[in-house]
Amino acid sequence: MSGRLNRSSSAPYKNALPPQELLDDLCSRFVLNVPKEDQQSFERILFLVEYAHWFYEDNSVENNPSLKSLTLKEFTSLLFNNCEVLKPYVAHIDDIFKDFTSYKVRVPVTGAIILDETYERCILVKGWKGSSWSFPRGKKNKDEEDHKCAIREVLEETGFDVSKLLNKDDYIEMVFGQQRVRLYIVAGVKDDTSFAPLTKKEISEIAWQRLDDLQPANEDVISRGITGLKLYMVAPFLTSLKSWISLHPPPIAPRSDRPMKGITVWKAKSGSTGSSSTTAENQPNKAVADINLSDSRPGRSFRNFRFDTGPIFQSIDAAFSS
Structure with a gap:
């Protein structure tokens, strides 16, 4: 067997695996025709394979x-089995993928906490798969500066350019296990600002969420807000x-x-990557906070929020382990 996929001459059928020509094209485009330094480790090669996977999907x-x-993982196995330059490493594909997954959780992440003009609401995004919300953020590229990564990731996930509003000294930084996460605070954004992701199938919804609604539902469920x-x-x-x-x-x-409820400003149409504007009804082994503050005047909102962060980290650890 040559490892090539056999294809019938009949009409395409649903859920067909990609043909050899497509796999060859993806391998050539994303793995072979890149700078030599990106081919020097399996971690870098797997990042390239991940880019190819995004393009394929x-x-x-x-x-x-x-x-x-x-x-x-399925795409990685398929590419390794059907691309000549990767075939010699097929026997080690499980270890390579496991090492890559471990490496990814050590790559620093940056993003932004976008606040409206009253500091009562922030922009949260919901991933394409699953139901968890987060601040727009993503992993740094090689040699990329923290604030530039944040600008790029926020633009990709929300379509909003924070470059002129971002202050490199205003950020919150935490460490989860081996991964550093830095979020820049971008405040004073008008609530009628247009948002829509530039990437496909990464974000399913963007919404202004009230900070008061992000308070934990109860002491036992720290990772859920009072609205669920x-x-x-x-x-x-x-x-x-x-x-x-x-x-501030x-x-x-x-x-x-x-x-009084969250406001959805962009939502993917069912089964597509289109957009619509609607009003919504709405463990880390170690966590170290580092926040730079410059003003001493009291704020006007979100003042009664209190909770113990310890259970939060336990909830995150449980979520990551599941």
């Missing part, structure tokens, strides 16, 4: 529904965010006529 599958959607939102990667930052707000006055005072 976002373009090939979308343009040809007969193709089967694959997980990253899943907030594993939001909750650990709330205490430091509250401290920042208490020292909002440009506009809170208004009593504002909606």
Whole structure:
């Protein structure tokens, strides 16, 4: 057997594996035709394979529904088994993928906490799969500066350019296990700002969520807000965010006529990557907070928020382990 996929001459069938020509093209485009330094380790090669996987899912599958959607592990195995330059390492594919997964959780992550003009709401995004919400953020590229990564990731996930609003000295930083997460505080964004992700099949919804609604539902369920939102990667930052707000006055005072529920500003249409604007009804082994503060004036909102961060980290650890 040559390892090539056999294809019938009949019409395409649903959930077909990608043909050899497509795999060759993806391997050539994303693995072979890259700088030599990106081919010097399996970690870097797997990042390239991941880019190829995104391209396959976002373009090939979308343009040809007969193709089967694959997980990253399935796609990696398929590419290694059908690309000549990767075939010699097929016997070690499980170890290579395991090492890559371990490596990914050590790559620093940066993003932004976007606050409205009253500091009562923040922008949260929900992933394409699953139901957890988070601040827009993502992993740093090689040699990329923290603030530039944050600008890039926020733009990709929300379509909003924070480059002119981001202050490199205003951030909250935490460490989860071996991964450093830095979120820059971008405050004073108008609530009628347009948001829509630039990437496909990564974000399913973008919403202004009320900070008061992000308070934990009860002491036993720290990772859920009082409205039921899943907030594993939001909750650990709330205490430091509250401290920042208490020292920075909002440009506009809170208004009593504002909606009391979260507001969805973008949502993917069912089965597509289109958008629609609607109003919604709505363990880390170690966690170290590092927040830079510069103003001493009290804020006007989010002042009564209190909780013990310890259970949050236990909830996150349980979520990551499941």
